[in-house]
Every structure is written in structure tokens, then in C-alpha cells.
Amino acid sequence: MPLIPDIEAFEERAAIxxxxxxxxxxxxxxxxxxxxxxxxxxxxxxxxAEYVLTKKLP
Structure with missing residues (x-):
């Protein structure tokens, strides 16, 4: 199963x-x-970045 980046959760957790x-x-x-x-x-x-460019998850 591919990992799906969740930028909102990533940014929030990093800030905290x-x-x-x-x-x-x-x-x-x-x-x-x-x-x-x-x-x-x-x-x-x-x-x-790969997802943004290709719209596919690795």
C-alpha cells in the first residue's frame, strides 16, 4: 500500500x-x-513532489 502524504497533518505536527x-x-x-x-x-x-508532478503515488 503506498504512503499518502497529508500535507496539512505534516505541517501541523511539525509546527507543534x-x-x-x-x-x-x-x-x-x-x-x-x-x-x-x-x-x-x-x-x-x-x-x-512525485505525486504533484505525475498525479501518481509511487
């Missing part, structure tokens, strides 16, 4: 983790991405 946890934005995005099942933020953004 960054603010409440006092973490860097980069670390907060990694945590938000992992919460959706992605390896890290780079993987999340890669899948999202």
Missing part, C-alpha cells in the same frame, strides 16, 4: 513539535514525516 519540543524545524519535519510512515522529511517531500 518545533514549538512545544523546542526542536529545529528540520528535526520537527523528520518526526512529522515518520508519524505518517515515511523514513524522514526528505522521503516525504520526494513522494509529495
Amino acid at each position: 513539535v518545533e514549538y512545544d519540543g523546542g526542536l529545529s524545524r528540520s528535526r520537527a519535519e523528520d518526526i512529522a514525516a515518520k508519524a505518517q510512515g515515511f523514513r524522514d522529511a526528505a522521503h516525504y517531500w520526494q513522494v509529495l
